[in-house]
Amino acid sequence: MVNSKPYVIGIDMGGTNTVFGIVDARGIVLASDSIKTRKHSNINDYIDELYQETMRLVKATDTEGKIYGIGVGAPNANYFTGMIEDGVNLPWPTPVPFAQLLSDKFGIPVAITNDANAAAIGEMTYGAARGLKDFIMITLGTGVGSGIVINGQLVYGHDGFAGELGHVIVKRNNGRLCGCGRAGCLETYCSATGVARTAREFLEIRNEPSTLRDIPVDAITSKDVYDAAINGDKIAKDIFEYTGEILGEALADFTAFSSPEAFVLFGGLAKSGELLLRPIRNAMEKNMLSIYKGKVSVLLSELKEADAAVLGASALGWEAKPLTTSLAVPATAAPAAPQA
């Protein structure tokens, strides 16, 4: 059967930019562009601009009337309810029925989920996780996010909030304070921000020379640490060892949960490559229960970062269903198969 609507729209809402694109069934991005997420204080103005700009791409690509659905990745977006529940960095009040508002505007079915879940769907559909039925996506950006796939299905949990592995506690005592209000979360150590914190700590407690000392301590980024490590800086290399060890220990524990075939790493920090991968793999294998040893791969995302967010979100567009007039889907009434 030829699908008369062979395109989807992918929208990735970040704290700064909202990227959107038209994508075909093979994962080719026909066109993409972006708007500023925080320009409007009224969500209707934001949606108006998003609609205008997206429809401009639709017309330019001659895909009008051929869009099957819209997929959205957004922080704290809930797949079950279609709501953005808590928009820490968003200029309009939340919770907001984002899927409904977008669907009303475009007249096209909309599915939304959080950004890490969208990345997992994109990786499964087009990237390093093609053919894998059991894997865990770990996004290493400003924070640490995760999208868990079990038996080919994304895990949403009973309330749509499953997969917050960045907030598993890895240091029970004297752990670093986390933005979530607790202490010792994985993301305080293994995010880009966490690497910068580690740099500040290491520079303070150690006396060796380091090119990182040439940078004002509060301005050090994970990219600075990466550059220094590549140039052989001992402290910078140790920072990656430390980060990778904590993440590897955590991945060993995560394995005891769903026994995945692979972890797929995505995001700025994942671009550190072997500098981070080697200590992760070593610590993971060393800390794993014996039945899992040697079975679990740690892979890097294969999606181009510029396309990844839109691709991931767009893949969700294929499972968008028309919303009923009543928005409220009971959290316990999970769809039978959230993943196509």
Add this chain to the structure above:
Amino acid sequence: MVNSKPYVIGIDMGGTNTVFGIVDARGIVLASDSIKTRKHSNINDYIDELYQETMRLVKATDTEGKIYGIGVGAPNANYFTGMIEDGVNLPWPTPVPFAQLLSDKFGIPVAITNDANAAAIGEMTYGAARGLKDFIMITLGTGVGSGIVINGQLVYGHDGFAGELGHVIVKRNNGRLCGCGRAGCLETYCSATGVARTAREFLEIRNEPSTLRDIPVDAITSKDVYDAAINGDKIAKDIFEYTGEILGEALADFTAFSSPEAFVLFGGLAKSGELLLRPIRNAMEKNMLSIYKGKVSVLLSELKEADAAVLGASALGWEAKPLTTSLAVPATAAPAAPQA
């Protein structure tokens, strides 16, 4: 459609006893009995005895020819391969193709899984988890086991070994040595054995009087600690606080994985009731990410312990399928829907 085979056989293989019973579709145990697991050093002799004794019950209950399938819960049993992979406490060599051997003997389809998974299936079918699509079974016995249900399906992982939450590391530094060869595993603190270890530690480092001091220190069991706590013994009560706090912290982390509606506790230690539940709930809520707070129940198993193992295993019998002649199912070729 009337099912012409309305009964299943449930078999629970423990380290000491193998319990088996005939169960109907409503979960009524028509008859049950047990044999010694370790009596025979040859597995064929064990299977012969199991067959003779089970068929005796089948004849007594007039269910011959009416058995749909056999479900087995056994340590380290693999749902995908039908193998018992590693029988630490079994007198015959492993791995052994247990499902195949049993199916050949009885001429009835057999499905096997590990004991904690069987308990989860039993609880979902007949117990405290009826109607729940997302919950985690935690078995608190000699060790700590787990069975994870997501979207109504038991999680087996890519290799059949998912759900070893007793071996998540809860103390990264100076943790207790575990039977698995590592240190700091949840089960070294929160199993019946873990409670006895805590008792020995507390009695050594603290000076208060305790009725537990009347028992030879190496003979103290979790039951002794329970009895003392019920009688108001301060140290015994603190042991339960300590145990519950560690378990509650762990449950908070597990929630970040699959966002379950409930944890269901099963096994000897779970019979401690509020003595253990109160500190678990307190620590879980205190350590949870805010989006999960107040949403996750901690329940006790509702299955009678005498029946629970057989019921759980029998529920798996309904999804038993005739094995093909080739036993080897690739570990990656997961059945589409392992849970009926």
